[in-house]
Amino acid sequence: GAVVSQHPSRVICKSGTSVKIECRSLDFQATTMFWYRQFPKKSLMLMATSNEGSKATYEQGVEKDKFLINHASLTLSTLTVTSAHPEDSSFYICSARGAGEAGELFFGEGSRLTVL
Amino acid sequence: QQPVQSPQAVILREGEDAVINCSSSKALYSVHWYRQKHGEAPVFLMILLKGGEQKGHDKISASFNEKKQQSSLYLTASQLSYSGTYFCGTFIGNEKLTFGTGTRLTIIP
Numbered sequence: 001g002a003v004v005s006q007h008p009s010r011v012i013c014k015s016g017t018s019v020k021i022e023c024r025s026l027d028f029q030a031t032t033m034f035w036y037r038q039f040p041k042k043s044l045m046l047m048a049t050s051n052e053g054s055k056a057t058y059e060q061g062v063e064k065d066k067f068l069i070n071h072a073s074l075t076l077s078t079l080t081v082t083s084a085h086p087e088d089s090s091f092y093i094c095s096a097r098g099a100g101e102a103g104e105l106f107f108g109e110g111s112r113l114t115v116l
Numbered sequence: 117q118q119p120v121q122s123p124q125a126v127i128l129r130e131g132e133d134a135v136i137n138c139s140s141s142k143a144l145y146s147v148h149w150y151r152q153k154h155g156e157a158p159v160f161l162m163i164l165l166k167g168g169e170q171k172g173h174d175k176i177s178a179s180f181n182e183k184k185q186q187s188s189l190y191l192t193a194s195q196l197s198y199s200g201t202y203f204c205g206t207f208i209g210n211e212k213l214t215f216g217t218g219t220r221l222t223i224i225p
Contacts, residue, residue, distance in 0.1 A: 045215075049211070
């Protein structure tokens, strides 16, 4: 099956700094990738849809200036959490849609961000 | 528009059966099922596309009702490895996958 790799898996940063998370599709080209956020014991909430070569589409309530998404190539999307604060601490997961009819999602390993 | 799952949590002894339900107020284009272990990303289980469809592999199967507003996931003779949180999901506008509220399944020896 398709493989999506996410890096880093864990990151701890100080409040006010920026953190970049990378999401790569290793064996297929992904024109669209999705970024999810998950709080403990909660469901995955879609933050934004990342489109190769164009601006990301953000879900309602997600600050686009705080969560910068760049999808510069067919295999790489990045999420940058700018000026991170403790409330941004969460589990961030990227995914890419498969090429099949139903378009199952393949997920990266997830990145656990802790902001001190 | 988030699909609602029931039960929210269930504890089973190894070998027992479980049913997890996923309901929507609107007809769904398709329904996906995923399982997530603690601290890990979700893993794809299966997709159902057609009303009335049933499919499965090994001891995990699922159904999609005729009106395409409800899906159920069936776990038979549960194993310890089945523990985790199960999510149904559906594509909104055939573009983005929205996950259900989740069901936490704990299997005890």
